[in-house]
Structures are given as structure tokens and as C-alpha cells.
Amino acid sequence: MTLETARAWLAEHAPDLALIDHGVSTATVAEAAAALGVEPARIAKTLALRVGESVFLVVARGDARIDNAKTKAEFGGRPRMLAAEEALAVTGHPVGGVCPFGLATPVPVYCDISIRPYATVFPAAGSLTSSVEMTPERLAALVSTRWIDICKLAE
Numbered sequence: 001m002t003l004e005t006a007r008a009w010l011a012e013h014a015p016d017l018a019l020i021d022h023g024v025s026t027a028t029v030a031e032a033a034a035a036l037g038v039e040p041a042r043i044a045k046t047l048a049l050r051v052g053e054s055v056f057l058v059v060a061r062g063d064a065r066i067d068n069a070k071t072k073a074e075f076g077g078r079p080r081m082l083a084a085e086e087a088l089a090v091t092g093h094p095v096g097g098v099c100p101f102g103l104a105t106p107v108p109v110y111c112d113i114s115i116r117p118y119a120t121v122f123p124a125a126g127s128l129t130s131s132v133e134m135t136p137e138r139l140a141a142l143v144s145t146r147w148i149d150i151c152k153l154a155e
């Protein structure tokens with residue numbers, strides 16, 4: 001899995017999008033923003049969450065945080081981040097490179113409205129050094145079950 005899986009998925013579903021391998025770590029929002037020369041908010045982080053028995057991914061802007069009350073209202077319970085091992089097993093991508101492309105298991109993917117204001121965003125692409133640039137609308141059309149509103153901006 002990982003970079004090769006994301007690359008193959010993108011080649012099949014969005015061949016016009018170029019995968020970017022930065023050659024430096026993009027494993028955190030700060031590192032990705034620095035490598036790309038963009039504000040952290042434009043990094044589209046993919047969060048692997050569990051609410052009860054349900055596992056799903058949420059793509060949100062880099063400087064946003066999950067709002068427990070909004071998530072409980074949307075999904076019926078308090079969200080928990082998956083442990084690194086479980087995130088890898090579910091997605092096929094290591095933490096720091098988790099992306100909504102080329103997943104190891106089919107899980108729902110939601111795009112949080114926090115990414116909508118940007119012309120383009122940069123989700124990871126399956127490794128600790130890769131990403132891809134696209135519009136939020138394209139990202140949602142490619143991978144998302146639907147738009148949701150479960151994030152808040154950091155104080």
C-alpha cells in the first residue's frame with residue numbers, strides 16, 4: 001500500500017492530478033505547509049476516526065480541530081482517533097501519510113466544510129513525503145460520501 005497505492009488510485013480516477021513527492025517530511029501539518037510554501041489551513045489532513053463501532057475518515061483543513069459536540073450530533077457519539085497501527089491497517093497508509101485515496105479497506109470518507117474556502121488544498125498521498133493539489137470540490141467528488149460540519153478552528 002502507501003505511495004504506490006495512492007499513485008495507482010490517482011492514475012485510475014484522476015490521471016490529470018500530479019502526485020508531488022517533496023523529498024522532505026510532510027508528516028505533520030507544519031512540515032507539509034513549510035514544504036509546499038502555503039498556510040497550514042490549506043493542508044487537507046485526513047483523520048481516521050471511530051465513533052462507537054463505526055470507522056471513517058474526515059478530510060479537514062490543517063489548522064482545524066474536531067469539535068466533539070458537532071461530531072456527536074452528526075454521528076451519535078464522541079470521536080476517537082484510531083491508533084497508528086489501526087489507521088495503517090484500515091487505510092494502508094502510515095500516520096503522517098494517511099490520505100483518502102487507495103484505501104486498504106472501504107470506509108466512508110467525509111469532507112469537512114472547513115476546506116471549502118480555499119481555491120486548492122493539499123491532501124497527503126500515501127507517504128510521509130507526498131501530497132497532491134486539487135480543489136476542495138474535486139476532492140469531495142472523488143472520495144467523499146458527503147460534506148459535513150464537525151470541525152472548529154483552533155483558538
